[in-house]
Amino acid sequence: xxxxxxxxxxxxxxxxxxEIKRQSVLLIIAALYVxxxxxxxxLPLVGWLMAFQTYTLKGGIFGSEWVGLKWFKFLFTxxxxxxxxxxxxxxxxxxxxxxxxxxxxxxxxxxxxxxxxGKKLVQTISYLPHFLSWIxxxxxxxxxxxxxxxxxxxxxxxxxxxxxxxxxxxxxxxWPIVAISNVWKETGWNAIIYLxxxxxxxxxxxxxxxxxxxxxxxxxxxITFPGLRSTIIILLIMNIGNVINAGFEVQYLLGNGLLQSxxxxxxxxxxxxxxxxxxxxxxxxxxxxxxxxxxxxIFLFNFIAKKTGDERLF
Amino acid sequence: MKSKKIFALxxxxxxxxxxxxxxxxxxxxITNFKMFxxxxxxxxxxxxxxxxxxxxxxxxxxxxxxxxxQTATEAVGSIVAxxxxxxxxxxxxxxxxxxEAGVLVAWDDYLxxxxxxxxxxxxxxxxxxxxxxxDGKIYWANVFQNxxxxxxxxxxxxxxFWIQVRVLEWAGYPKIxxxxxxxxxxxxxxxxxxxxxxGTKIIPYTALCDDWRYFCIENAPEFLDxxxxxxxxxxxxxxxxxxxxxxxxxxxxxxxxFAKLNEVYNKGLMDPNFAIQTYDEYMAKLSTGAVLGMCDxxxxxxFTVNDQFKASGFDELGYNYIPLGLTIDKxxxxxxxxxxxxLNAASGCAVTTSCKDPDKAFTFLNxxxxxxxxxLRFWGQxxxxxxxxxxxxxxxxxxxxxxxxxxxxxxxxVCAYSYMPQYxxxxxxxxxxxxxxxxxxxxxxxxxxxxxxxxxxxxxTTYGDFLGSPVEEMGFWFPMYSYSNNMSTNTKGGVAWxxxxxxxxxxxxxxxxxxxxxxxxxxxxxxxAACKPEDFLAEMQTELDRRVxxxxxA
Numbered sequence: 106x107x108x109x110x111x112x113x114x115x116x117x118x119x120x121x122x123x124e125i126k127r128q129s130v131l132l133i134i135a136a137l138y139v140x141x142x143x144x145x146x147x148l149p150l151v152g153w154l155m156a157f158q159t160y161t162l163k164g165g166i167f168g169s170e171w172v173g174l175k176w177f178k179f180l181f182t183x184x185x186x187x188x189x190x191x192x193x194x195x196x197x198x199x200x201x202x203x204x205x206x207x208x209x210x211x212x213x214x215x216x217x218x219x220x221x222x223g224k225k226l227v228q229t230i231s232y233l234p235h236f237l238s239w240i241x242x243x244x245x246x247x248x249x250x251x252x253x254x255x256x257x258x259x260x261x262x263x264x265x266x267x268x269x270x271x272x273x274x275x276x277x278x279x280w281p282i283v284a285i286s287n288v289w290k291e292t293g294w295n296a297i298i299y300l301x302x303x304x305x306x307x308x309x310x311x312x313x314x315x316x317x318x319x320x321x322x323x324x325x326x327x328i329t330f331p332g333l334r335s336t337i338i339i340l341l342i343m344n345i346g347n348v349i350n351a352g353f354e355v356q357y358l359l360g361n362g363l364l365q366s367x368x369x370x371x372x373x374x375x376x377x378x379x380x381x382x383x384x385x386x387x388x389x390x391x392x393x394x395x396x397x398x399x400x401x402x403i404f405l406f407n408f409i410a411k412k413t414g415d416e417r418l419f
Numbered sequence: 420m421k422s423k424k425i426f427a428l429x430x431x432x433x434x435x436x437x438x439x440x441x442x443x444x445x446x447x448x449i450t451n452f453k454m455f456x457x458x459x460x461x462x463x464x465x466x467x468x469x470x471x472x473x474x475x476x477x478x479x480x481x482x483x484x485x486x487x488x489q490t491a492t493e494a495v496g497s498i499v500a501x502x503x504x505x506x507x508x509x510x511x512x513x514x515x516x517x518x519e520a521g522v523l524v525a526w527d528d529y530l531x532x533x534x535x536x537x538x539x540x541x542x543x544x545x546x547x548x549x550x551x552x553x554d555g556k557i558y559w560a561n562v563f564q565n566x567x568x569x570x571x572x573x574x575x576x577x578x579x580f581w582i583q584v585r586v587l588e589w590a591g592y593p594k595i596x597x598x599x600x601x602x603x604x605x606x607x608x609x610x611x612x613x614x615x616x617x618g619t620k621i622i623p624y625t626a627l628c629d630d631w632r633y634f635c636i637e638n639a640p641e642f643l644d645x646x647x648x649x650x651x652x653x654x655x656x657x658x659x660x661x662x663x664x665x666x667x668x669x670x671x672x673x674x675x676x677f678a679k680l681n682e683v684y685n686k687g688l689m690d691p692n693f694a695i696q697t698y699d700e701y702m703a704k705l706s707t708g709a710v711l712g713m714c715d716x717x718x719x720x721x722f723t724v725n726d727q728f729k730a731s732g733f734d735e736l737g738y739n740y741i742p743l744g745l746t747i748d749k750x751x752x753x754x755x756x757x758x759x760x761x762l763n764a765a766s767g768c769a770v771t772t773s774c775k776d777p778d779k780a781f782t783f784l785n786x787x788x789x790x791x792x793x794x795l796r797f798w799g800q801x802x803x804x805x806x807x808x809x810x811x812x813x814x815x816x817x818x819x820x821x822x823x824x825x826x827x828x829x830x831x832x833v834c835a836y837s838y839m840p841q842y843x844x845x846x847x848x849x850x851x852x853x854x855x856x857x858x859x860x861x862x863x864x865x866x867x868x869x870x871x872x873x874x875x876x877x878x879x880t881t882y883g884d885f886l887g888s889p890v891e892e893m894g895f896w897f898p899m900y901s902y903s904n905n906m907s908t909n910t911k912g913g914v915a916w917x918x919x920x921x922x923x924x925x926x927x928x929x930x931x932x933x934x935x936x937x938x939x940x941x942x943x944x945x946x947x948a949a950c951k952p953e954d955f956l957a958e959m960q961t962e963l964d965r966r967v968x969x970x971x972x973a
Contacts, residue, residue, distance in 0.1 A: 159909060162499055162520035185921070247700075252692060273695040274932075361695050362628050362924030380496045382917060383516050384908040 156390040176390035193370045197348030203284040208295035216303040231293025239354035306332040346403040456838040457491035457511030470834035479783040504773035512904040514766040524770040525556040537788035549764040559767035564760040568845035571857040575882035582712045585737030592876040625690035640673035643747040647754035650900025664960045681936045694928035708738035734867035744886035756886035765901035790847040797854040895970030912958030918950035
């Protein structure tokens with residue numbers, strides 16, 4: 106199952122002209138990807154220079170004044186930015202945990218459904234929200250959680266609440282609401298890959314377990330979970346870098362003045378303080394910082410995975 | 420297999436020909452330009468009747484696009500960064516960024532030529548000077564608030580405390596002058612009327628707090644103290660030669676205003692969702708006719724809401740809004756309504772360097788100011804959209820008026836090029852108004868019955884009359900918001916400005932909803948002081964001094 110097998114002997118083949126010729130098509134295809142990567146991923150990095158300047162539209166990258174680390178200093182002495190890092194990481198982690206757990210749970214439940222039609226139907230319906238844009242989802246969420254919305258109506262009718270709660274007036278509800286929105290939108294979609302993994306588990310394992318008298322729960326615990334383990338870890342490593350991409354649209358569209366101390370993320374900060382106030386350098390500095398956090402997290406998690414002897418990316 | 424291939428080939432050919440034919444069809448002698456305006460607006464349909472008529476007469480067709488879900492500076496920032504510029508642009512608050520990026524064509528050469536006399540005529544030499552940028556050139560002309568001949572203004576396009584006309588009618592058309600009287604009236608009406616005829620629950624007062632539109636709750640203190648809309652500050656004129664900047668957020672009036680809102684909120688007269696409603700929800704709420712009053716700018720709600728009222732027949736129930744010129748105490752002079760043209764030189768219609776034929780673009784702008792073009796843009800085509808009586812006065816039949824108030828009809832038949840050079844005031848024929856909305860007979864004919872009754876009861880002929888502001892020209896520095904809107908986080912003042920905004924976004928609703936107003940206000944003042952408003956005010960004072968100097972030298 107390992108992506109990289111360290112125990113395999115390193116085979117060093119000599120690169121011959123004939124070899125190059127034989128693989129020429131592959132090389133050309135690979136070269137195209139390399140060129141694509143350079144143009145679209147590496148060349149734009151030149152723009153990072155803006156973070157060390159006071160960038161003006163007129164001067165451009167080569168004509169603007171160099172100011173060293175001024176904007177990074179500004180960021181880390183700014184209370185707002187420090188709070189925004191907290192919001193971003195908190196929402197990123199909550200979202201990651203919530204969407205992963207629900208997706209796995211949902212995939213397992215779905216795999217236990219024996220009726221093929223029911224299974225297909227539920228699966229199709231569950232991943233449809235993935236295709237809705239956030240602007241649509243947030244209007245639904247905003248409506249559902251409003252004082253006259255269905256959530257309040259439900260809670261009041263069930264006598265859990267006496268009077269409706271104004272969910273968007275209190276900071277403590279915001280992160281859970283964002284997590285719920287993410288779960289509602291992405292659970293079905295995220296479950297697909299886990300479901301595929303479960304399908305690929307050798308059915309004879311289940312048959313053998315049944316022969317030994319294992320019940321459903323024991324089969325899930327001892328066969329399905331271990332079967333999913335490597336997929337979960339690879340996906341976690343890949344997603345951990347995204348923790349800092351906690352979102353932009355959801356928070357931007359669901360937030361309001363009362364909630365801004367918990368709703369603003371780094372992306373919103375870049376838009377408001379950078380692009381919106383024509384301070385592109387500040388925006389770039391915040392973006393550069395974000396990238397570094399992302400990379401650090403990926404390396405860190407990969408390292409931990411390696412140490413504990415699990416799957417890893419590189 | 421073979422027949423399938425041939426079939427596919429035929430289809431491909433046909434599509435190719437179709438595509439070419441599509442192109443060829445568009446390649447008439449008309450030049451197609453694009454325009455982007457940094458304001459939300461309605462796009463018109465292709466083949467719009469008046470757009471085509473203008474195209475026939477001028478050889479130019481302009482596709483207008485509008486701001487959606489961004490602020491002007493964000494939009495300009497991304498347009499400049501992408502390099503994908505339209506031919507014409509009104510950068511709004513982002514205009515300076517366009518100038519800085521060097522993507523605009525200077526007007527100077529054109530203004531000097533006799534062929535562009537119409538453009539030159541828009542402003543006096545002194546006024547054109549105000550548009551001049553640091554490099555000594557003129558890059559745009561503001562197209563609004565420019566009166567030709569005698570003013571015929573009938574509207575109040577600005578901010579006010581609005582009240583539904585039925586409330587005034589119910590109370591026997593009283594004179595409402597102060598904030599206290601206003602809320603008292605709302606309360607009395609609400610005590611006797613809890614629901615509309617269709618069962619909608621009445622909301623006596625709401626205040627929008629959404630994003631940049633939070634001015635609806637935020638800037639009333641400057642008006643309540645009698646000052647005009649400088650937007651971000653008060654300009655104190657005690658010493659006329661050396662005006663000073665005053666922060667309206669911390670004045671005693673500000674505290675009294677928010678204490679009043681707090682009282683109103685705790686009495687249950689205020690929309691419980693005021694702080695969390697989005698702009699769309701706010702507009703939906705107003706459109707049901709449920710809201711008796713709010714503080715807002717006319718352009719922020721009236722165009723959509725009035726059309727909705729008309730469509731649903733609510734206008735005849737007296738749901739339309741009347742502006743009131745409130746002050747904090749009785750007997751104060753107010754400046755809610757400003758007379759004369761406010762020249763906002765900070766933004767305007769510009770031609771970009773991406774325009775392939777700037778000569779043609781300027782010729783078109785110049786041509787748009789000819790009277791036949793102005794008539795087409797604002798009145799429409801004679802016979803179809805308006806008629807002329809024996810005295811040469813333009814008028815419309817009821818059917819024509821209804822058509823022009825209908826959104827679908829507008830998209831297919833109305834093309835005002837509303838962000839390109841234009842005039843208000845009197846037509847060159849000396850009789851008519853430039854726009855139907857300012858033609859007194861048309862203005863009254865389009866008003867719903869309850870509004871007409873209200874105008875007659877007070878003896879007023881324009882919306883502006885309701886405000887009762889003195890008729891006087893604003894000072895040379897007016898309005899100061901043209902500076903604060905363009906502040907960058909590059910300066911201390913700009914950082915303070917954005918922090919103050921965030922602080923107010925959070926604390927103003929809290930203050931209004933607090934059970935203990937005094938302690939909430941103290942918390943707010945503490946958080947506000949931490950934003951260093953003094954840095955912002957100092958920069959505004961510098962700018963004010965600069966403008967005063969400029970005014971003296973010009």
